[in-house]
Amino acid sequence: MSILVDETKTVIVQGITGREGMARTQLMQRYGTRVVAGCTPAKGGQDVLGVPVFDTVMEAVEKMGSIDVSTIFVPAPLVKNAALEAIAAGIKLLVIVPDRVPIYDVLEIAAAAKDAGARFIGPNTLGLLSPGRAVFGMIGGSASSAKDWFLPGRVGVTSRSGGITSSIAYYLSRAGIGLSTIIHVGGDGIIGTDHPAVMELFESDPDTDCVVMFGEIGTSQEERVADLIASGKFTKPLVAYIGGKGAQSGTRFSHAGAIIEGDRGTHDGKVKRLREVGATVVDNFGDIPDAVKTIIRPMETAKIPIIE
């Protein structure tokens, strides 16, 4: 099992005729994702990599039957409309890849998603991947890298940084620790599915034994994960690393979310809260695989990849 992502789910790519949309469609297809439709307004009737393109998401659903997931690769100013369209067409999981989506647009998407019982990942996300099964978004960059780098197993990974999602997953795989699902929740301050929401999903996934979380300064996500542990809503072992220790001067680095705001959001505050509730917080990023190993026996199924 996995959370949210597997090879049975049908996927539409919004913005499929663009540079990114096309490249990522190829990645998803080659990895095993069921891409059934694409959408670019006024370009209906074409076909991209064997995928039929429709003018609207509604039309795609009309012609192809209901679709489970939309991956969105349109320019940031157009994301709101694309996401609302997908929600209106009945799609229940959206993966919003672009960054720099205005906050109030995200809030509107969030309100619509809540009413429709839909969920979104991102914005500013590489997406999510379940090793050997499927990828929604662009984790790994190419299917062959994604196949090489990430091995199946029973550890979940959730991260606010895209590159770090890949590196944690790669370093764990290399250490013989396989993965159930890896998810980049997105680098922005306001995101659809944040660390606490992911924890709840991992909690109810029978095939995830342990979770690794990459947190960062800014937002209240990591503190709310600690709240979940404290209230018994997340009971699996958690290994965490919090980035941005040296960034306390108050400068914002690339992630829109990585800003200290008030008491919550500081590096030390997050580390302290998580340790108080019993999570393993490592000080060195490189210590993550060992920390996970001491918690779970490495999965025999995960083979050590050959590294040139």
Next chain:
Amino acid sequence: MVDNALCHCDIGSPGRATNRSKVIMARLHEYHGKQLLREAGFAVPKGQVVRSQGEVPAALAISGLPAVVKAQAWTTSRAAQGAIAIADNAGDVTAAAARMLSLKIGGFDVTEVLIEEKVDINREFYAGIVVDDANKTPVVIFSSIGGSGIEELARKYPKNVSKTPVDVRFGLREYEAREAVRKTGVTGSLQNELTKALLTLYRVARQWEARSAEINPLVLRGDGKLVACDCRITVDDSAVFRHPELKIEIAREFGRPPTALDKIAWSVEKDDYRGTFYFIEMARGYKKGEGFIGFHGAGGGGSMMSMDALVKRGYTIANFTDTSGNPPASKVYRAAKIILSQPNIDGYFGSGSGVASQEQFHSARGLVKAFWEENLSIPAVIRLGGNGEDKAIQILTEYTKNLPAPVEGYKKDDTADFCAQRMQKLLEAQPDKAAPRQMALPVTPDFTAKDPYSFETPTGKVVLDHALCRECQTKSCVQTCVPQILKNQDGVVVLNISREDAKAGKCIECLACEVECRIGGNSGGRVILPIPGLEEYRAKIMGA
């Protein structure tokens, strides 16, 4: 959480100034925020901003006496830093303004001072709109007992502080605003006025897409009117493009006014949507040999971790740079040129998450071109782990062998810590750390082609010297051009697409026709990528 952003009260009451971790964003100065409030019908103190002593009389004519003099600076503790004064006569106002205009706050010059009427305070309230990351809604926060230390107040006096989530699609309703006020114990006509104030504030926040908008204090004047005595409005930097009238120079969240180099970097990023380039100067006024490192990261999380690795070894980050999200080689090149426009950095450190999705050889080519042009004389350690890393490291290290300083390249199995250790080793091995570094000037070396063939690219141009191409045996540019838009035609290389298509983006500025050409022992290909303002900038600091 809703109580995240409620931490700024710095007006009028020196003893109560808070000094918390700063919130750094695309924020507006106080006077600018007040102007937006005034335009929306909110009462603000009469006043005007001055930029020199000579403008004081005109401002005084508006504000009258006594007046409050306030340096316009992005800090949470103006009062404690002598950046707020109350004066009874024109002489004192002028003196205070003059003094503030020579202040440095957070290392940056104060250039604007607000002079406004002193408001006769009857009672203080707090009103704020923030975005709640947990519930993903705007939240209205209102306090009937002022807002100094609002988080603390909310804990101690929950009956006097209300928090009201708003459905962003419908906006704040009148009854919701009234309820927010009523809950804190305010009744009668004051309740009416405060309800209106909250509705106006929400409208302003929504209109300008503020991540937070706070009025603190919101003052009930002696005459019964509500006045916004200080405000902080922080515009969502991703929405700045929709609000050109705000004239926000750089849609980035800085804790200070942008430096000249920040502005040059922003001009590179502004109109180029291919990937992200982020640059902030983090130190100034240091000397060569003092351990300042030019930092070039990729991806926020990995960059922060990589900086931590350097800081642990006792180095200081001269600048923060991030090129990520699959940027073209040209963008990485320009980033490197800008980083190398800091004459006193001791080393160049590039490291991101280590396992990048993007094809890393693009970055390698960008770096190599910049290092060549600069004839790099400070050691560089670059981690380019991820897709295409083998090719990337080969390009990076093979082609920089003849530079004065060592360039080392690492892959995904090398940690940021290890790379920082290598940086340290190389720096320690430098014979004369304080020796000055020459920056290339002109920034882009001249290229005079005997028989030029050129075409425009999205942000520059490619020039091929057909005189040299004719002699070239390898024609390596044809094979290595990533989008394959070049062809060999009668012994010279030309486009196999239209010039328009090349300019519109078919040429992805992968730099192969320059870098691979040179690697093949030829020199007929050159990609010219201007960086507006950099020439003058370098000339100025080298002249100084």
